[in-house]
Amino acid sequence: MVAAQARTMLSDNLAAPASVSRDPHPVYAIRIGKGCDGSKTGVLAYAQEHAREWVPPLVTIETAERLLRNYATHGPTKQLVNNLDIWIVPSVPRWWPFVLRLRQPAQEHDAPL
Numbered sequence: 001m002v003a004a005q006a007r008t009m010l011s012d013n014l015a016a017p018a019s020v021s022r023d024p025h026p027v028y029a030i031r032i033g034k035g036c037d038g039s040k041t042g043v044l045a046y047a048q049e050h051a052r053e054w055v056p057p058l059v060t061i062e063t064a065e066r067l068l069r070n071y072a073t074h075g076p077t078k079q080l081v082n083n084l085d086i087w088i089v090p091s092v093p094r095w096w097p098f099v100l101r102l103r104q105p106a107q108e109h110d111a112p113l
Helices: 056-070 075-083 093-099
Strands: 030-032 041-046 084-089
Touching (some): 030 056, 041 056, 056 075, 056 084, 075 084
Antiparallel strands (some): 030 084
């Protein structure tokens, strides 16, 4: 057993101004499935974990659209949607408050914002 210790305050180390909230950010998801009641195997697809990933969110939206558009006409798609509880998160937003504040390219080959 581990002895209890005093609470340690953590820092984001990003030196953001006080106007930037430190509260948790909501994460929005698209849930696709037939009878989403939690009884089916769940699948999670998410994108944009890092601030400069611009294309992956579009890929997740395209995936959701194709699942929905092809449901009525494509057997394998219908089988996936009927038998899975699919969660698609286009963007994990924890970095967004800081993206627009970047002044230096993240790497030498990045274009400045």
